[in-house]
Amino acid sequence: MATQGVPTTADPASEQLIENFAGTFSAVSKSAMFACGGSIPVTTSASDASDGRQENKHKEDNPDIETKESNVQADHVRSSPPICIRLEGCGKALLFPTGEQSSLFQQLISATEPASFGYQGRDVIDETYRKATKLDTSQFLTDFDPHGLGIVEIINQLLLPSVELHRGVRAELYKLNVYSGPSGHFKAHVDTPRSNGQVGSLVVALPMHFQGGGDLLVRHEGETVRFDWSQGDQDEPTIKWAAFYSDCEHEVEEVKSGHRVTLTYNLYLAQRPGLLTGSSTAMDATQLPLYLSLADLLGCPDFMTAGGKLGVVCSHAYPHTNDKMHSLLPDMLKGVDMALYEAAKAHKLQYDLITCLDSDEEDYSEVYRETLGGKDLYFRGTQQWLDTDEGGDDGDSIDFRSYFPNLQTPHYGTVTWIYPGGPGANSEQSLAYMHIRSQCSAHMAADKFDHNYSTVIRPQTRSCIRIWHCCWRFHPSPNVVHHLWLSRPHIPTARISI
Ligand SMILES: O=C(O)CCC(=O)C(=O)O
Numbered sequence: 001m002a003t004q005g006v007p008t009t010a011d012p013a014s015e016q017l018i019e020n021f022a023g024t025f026s027a028v029s030k031s032a033m034f035a036c037g038g039s040i041p042v043t044t045s046a047s048d049a050s051d052g053r054q055e056n057k058h059k060e061d062n063p064d065i066e067t068k069e070s071n072v073q074a075d076h077v078r079s080s081p082p083i084c085i086r087l088e089g090c091g092k093a094l095l096f097p098t099g100e101q102s103s104l105f106q107q108l109i110s111a112t113e114p115a116s117f118g119y120q121g122r123d124v125i126d127e128t129y130r131k132a133t134k135l136d137t138s139q140f141l142t143d144f145d146p147h148g149l150g151i152v153e154i155i156n157q158l159l160l161p162s163v164e165l166h167r168g169v170r171a172e173l174y175k176l177n178v179y180s181g182p183s184g185h186f187k188a189h190v191d192t193p194r195s196n197g198q199v200g201s202l203v204v205a206l207p208m209h210f211q212g213g214g215d216l217l218v219r220h221e222g223e224t225v226r227f228d229w230s231q232g233d234q235d236e237p238t239i240k241w242a243a244f245y246s247d248c249e250h251e252v253e254e255v256k257s258g259h260r261v262t263l264t265y266n267l268y269l270a271q272r273p274g275l276l277t278g279s280s281t282a283m284d285a286t287q288l289p290l291y292l293s294l295a296d297l298l299g300c301p302d303f304m305t306a307g308g309k310l311g312v313v314c315s316h317a318y319p320h321t322n323d324k325m326h327s328l329l330p331d332m333l334k335g336v337d338m339a340l341y342e343a344a345k346a347h348k349l350q351y352d353l354i355t356c357l358d359s360d361e362e363d364y365s366e367v368y369r370e371t372l373g374g375k376d377l378y379f380r381g382t383q384q385w386l387d388t389d390e391g392g393d394d395g396d397s398i399d400f401r402s403y404f405p406n407l408q409t410p411h412y413g414t415v416t417w418i419y420p421g422g423p424g425a426n427s428e429q430s431l432a433y434m435h436i437r438s439q440c441s442a443h444m445a446a447d448k449f450d451h452n453y454s455t456v457i458r459p460q461t462r463s464c465i466r467i468w469h470c471c472w473r474f475h476p477s478p479n480v481v482h483h484l485w486l487s488r489p490h491i492p493t494a495r496i497s498i
């Protein structure tokens, strides 16, 4: 057996920092995400479009550059064409971005009516509480498509962490609203659900100059996320969006000048038509609490001065056995796992996702690596035993490693592990067992194991292998299995792997 202890446990100063980070991670994973948002640039001229083509050409000519960059900051930036609004009874299309002096925009403003809000079962208009105007969907048409721009998919991944893969949200246009300066606002409130299936709201701010105020604040269990969407006339025109659960209190701060024009959508739970589009660039990771917590960790000069590794156990299940699914990572990540991935990416950390086997022994000082059929499998701990009694409770134990003669030296050294919810809280290990089963059935002699032996790997039994469902390490190749690995190449003394 090849082993090699690597003394890279966190130093005491780092331990406190890691604890803070773990606290945020656990809090986020417990409460899941309650709000998310992002921005999408609007392409307004032919030159913008050709810039995009130039960039693609550059990448075609330099495939290596593409590959190297793709691990850290690869996604192309998705942009939107100008957004068209057509008013009922008006043949002309109003295109956003637009100037507030344009006659079509003025026509829009005059067509809107004071916006009400629900209070004790009635629709009320009270400008001290809400000063805004609205158009109902019967009064206008728009070509804005939150599904096509990838917004809905991001919401699926971030706001629906506990829902199975095939569930998602459907966004249904509800209103156009205008909050105009100097005093347009909406005080803190919780939206009235339009039906049982409604899970949240999506607000999209069209590219339009307005300044000062107009921030959307969303609150949940004492946490607040602020979305600042003001745009000056020098800024690139950008669509801003935010989505949040129905039970979140939210408010719109006073707009000082200009017009804040929004499309609001109700988000309903729906069947998810397929897998993901991978448009995470539309999301603003810097608004994630994990981003800030990670920033604290990375910004501290005391953090892991002697180097070290941080492993974060995934909160959700992913199909390890299916190569097609592997290639869809990270797009198919859910909830806090995706948030962590996005936060790491926004910090320009390197990352990798691996599947990891975790023994139940106390000694975690060794990490073993085994390459199986082009996939890397990582072992932690010193004892890897399989109980081979397929049907019964207790059977013979076999040293798992004897089936992997090419076991290599430890690859990652000691890892400081963060278990959201605590060790053992991962309820989705069964998928990982299937992974083991499939790995083993492909690579072990058929007479040694039959295909049922997922039943004999018992996570809670001390002498059995326990599988933690992804320690993270991302790799651009679809053939290499998962584990998120974060490091800071520019600060060589402090290396983090998650
Ligand atoms: O415009 C916003 O940011 C939020 C609007 C809102 O709260 C609502 O329409 O219920």
Ligand SMILES: [Fe+2]
Pocket (backbone or CB within 6 Å): 189, 190, 191, 250
């Ligand atoms: Fe609202």
